[in-house]
Amino acid sequence: MAFKPLTGTKVFLMLVAFFGLVIGVNATMMKLAIATLPGTEVDSPYAAGLTYEREISAAQDQAARKWKVNAHIERRNDGGASVQVEARDAGGQPISGLKFGGRLERPTDKRADLAVELTEAGIGLYRGSAASVAPGQWDLVIEGEARGMRVFMSRNRVILN
Structure with a gap:
């Protein structure tokens, strides 16, 4: 068996x-x-x-109000999610007339974020829903407005199965 010699051209190629x-x-x-x-x-x-200073001021104002805002999220059988927010003032009275909005944010991918429109279903009770919510970890962001100013904001990690 004859071997071909290893040339410089072959090494280069x-x-x-x-x-x-x-x-x-x-x-x-x-x-x-x-x-x-x-x-x-x-x-x-x-x-x-x-905007950092404004955020600190808004958080201090929110803490001074001493509102109790509870949010509950539940994944439905059809793949959507229902969100319910209950807002009470420092005295425990329901807060009416606020405009609440919500977002479901994916911690790993902003492109998957979903808006949740919340409407007042009763005095101090706000409800909304989102369609096609994938299972897994989400950040539930709730923002409340009164007279065009944000008066409440919370961000909580939730797991939807």
Whole structure:
């Protein structure tokens, strides 16, 4: 059996093929990683830093009100979820006339976030629903407004099975 001699041209072609394969795989993996990146938490960290003082002030105002706001979320058999919010003031009286809104936010992917429109179903009782809620961990964000100003905000991690 005769062996062909290993020439410089063959070694060069083997090196080019090897590094071409490595670069091709790296480029493909990089493209897939960038295409599936869910994005950043905030678009502008500088602007978020400027609103930080307002957020602290709003949280202090909310704590001073001493409201008791309880939220209950339940996953329905049809794949949706029902949200119920009960709001009471510091004296335990139901709070009426607020505009509550909610969001179900995926901790790992902002693209899966769902808005929940809450309407007043009774005095101090607000209800809403979201369709097609996937099972797993979610952040339930509840915001209450009065006269165009946010007066309440909470964020709680929930698990929906």
